[in-house]
Amino acid sequence: MKAVVYNGPRDMQVKNVPDAKIERPTDVLVRITSTNICGSDLHMYEGRTDLEQGKVVGHENLGEVIEVGPAVDRIKVGDMVCLPFNIACGFCENCTKGLTGFCLTTNPDPKMAGAAYGYADMGPYNGGQAEYLRVPYGDFNCLVLPEDAREKEDDYVMLSDIFPTGWHSTELAGVQPGDSVVIYGAGPVGLMAAYSASIKGASKIMVVDRLPDRLRLAESIGAIAIDDSKSSPVEQVLAATQGKGADRGCECVGFQAHDTQGHEHPNMTLNNLVQSVKATGGIGVVGVFVPQDPGAPDQESKQGAINFDFGTFFFKGQSMGTGQANVKAYNRQLRDLIHVGKAKPSFIVSHHLPLDHATDAYQHFDARDEGWTKVILKTGK
Numbered sequence: 001m002k003a004v005v006y007n008g009p010r011d012m013q014v015k016n017v018p019d020a021k022i023e024r025p026t027d028v029l030v031r032i033t034s035t036n037i038c039g040s041d042l043h044m045y046e047g048r049t050d051l052e053q054g055k056v057v058g059h060e061n062l063g064e065v066i067e068v069g070p071a072v073d074r075i076k077v078g079d080m081v082c083l084p085f086n087i088a089c090g091f092c093e094n095c096t097k098g099l100t101g102f103c104l105t106t107n108p109d110p111k112m113a114g115a116a117y118g119y120a121d122m123g124p125y126n127g128g129q130a131e132y133l134r135v136p137y138g139d140f141n142c143l144v145l146p147e148d149a150r151e152k153e154d155d156y157v158m159l160s161d162i163f164p165t166g167w168h169s170t171e172l173a174g175v176q177p178g179d180s181v182v183i184y185g186a187g188p189v190g191l192m193a194a195y196s197a198s199i200k201g202a203s204k205i206m207v208v209d210r211l212p213d214r215l216r217l218a219e220s221i222g223a224i225a226i227d228d229s230k231s232s233p234v235e236q237v238l239a240a241t242q243g244k245g246a247d248r249g250c251e252c253v254g255f256q257a258h259d260t261q262g263h264e265h266p267n268m269t270l271n272n273l274v275q276s277v278k279a280t281g282g283i284g285v286v287g288v289f290v291p292q293d294p295g296a297p298d299q300e301s302k303q304g305a306i307n308f309d310f311g312t313f314f315f316k317g318q319s320m321g322t323g324q325a326n327v328k329a330y331n332r333q334l335r336d337l338i339h340v341g342k343a344k345p346s347f348i349v350s351h352h353l354p355l356d357h358a359t360d361a362y363q364h365f366d367a368r369d370e371g372w373t374k375v376i377l378k379t380g381k
């Protein structure tokens with residue numbers, strides 16, 4: 001089958017690889033029709049992980065079930081399904097509590113919890129930027145889509161990751177109707193956080209970034225665009241909230257946060273959040289930060305030991321939630337909002353491209369070239 005394969009830093013190639021197939025009785029085989037490129041893929045693309053060469057990438061997948069293993073009984077051939085990026089068993093201590101981002105079964109590394117398709121450190125599973133995808137524990141890991149699956153495919157594919165992830169950041173922050181919310185990052189995840197806050201009835205939503213096209217998209221859903229290349233984002237948020245700070249804040253950038261001169265500051269958004277959220281306010285962090293590597297020579301850069309202003313966080317009595325989104329906790333409800341026309345997350349989609357164009361698409365998305373907000377790779381018929 002044709003697939004997007006990691007060939008080394010800044011080198012994704014479309015190659016022929018052995019077909020994905022049913023390997024265990026609980027597997028489901030999906031013919032992929034839509035598969036997105038995600039900001040999380042860029043951690044691997046930019047060479048910040050130890051992803052093995054030859055791995056098929058892609059964790060935002062949607063397609064049609066073409067085969068089911070003998071132990072699968074809920075999912076049927078012909079179902080259109082969206083696959084949460086988390087690969088979860090459904091029966092471990094965490095999964096039974098709904099914490100499927102921290103499944104204790106599917107990641108063979110005992111230091112890690114949680115697994116994903118086509119991802120570094122998240123288990124041995126190939127991704128879905130390919131013609132076919134093997135879905136472990138298929139009965140649990142497939143979200144069945146309604147009859148408008150094809151018509152609303154661009155919306156439903158966002159259920160695999162970024163819509164639930166944006167929603168998760170607002171849950172972690174504790175967003176309630178009437179709250180003011182500041183979101184750092186107007187990438188796909190930040191825009192989905194802003195969209196989620198809007199659905200939840202936030203009274204004021206402020207989105208910080210410096211890329212004009214992304215800030216315009218934030219404005220298109222009623223958020224206030226805060227351009228941090230003009231002046232301090234903290235000052236702008238304080239000015240917009242009568243000096244008090246936002247009730248809630250969401251971190252949707254991660255450890256690749258940088259200043260407007262292009263220098264990396266992995267601590268920048270977290271410290272800005274502590275400053276721009278009110279005392280006792282809540283902060284939800286879904287931007288990815290990596291664990292500390294005790295052997296690394298330079299702990300301050302790109303590693304877990306970032307320079308976080310814990311003192312201000314403590315004295316302001318703020319709370320913070322972090323981690324991979326538990327997609328299954330939200331995706332059925334968000335699917336139903338899409339189905340009845342109350343949510344349309346596809347407003348961020350900028351490109352539909354054939355899988356063959358993946359190498360080029362990665363380059364543009366990684367460069368955050370103007371207008372490259374979200375790419376859907378289309379495969380098959």
Ligand code: NAD
Nearest residue numbers: 039040185187188189253254257258286287288323324325
């Ligand atoms: P992206 O890289 O497209 O977007 C990040 C945005 O942040 C860019 O628009 C960039 O201009 C902006 N930015 C950079 N530095 C900034 C700063 N100092 N202040 C404000 N904005 C700044 O990525 P994305 O797809 O939106 O993903 C964002 C993060 O979310 C990534 O770290 C990704 O890995 C993570 N993520 C986490 C989960 C999860 O489950 N927790 C799921 C999906 C993605």
Ligand code: ZN
Nearest residue numbers: 038040060161
């Ligand atoms: Zn993703």
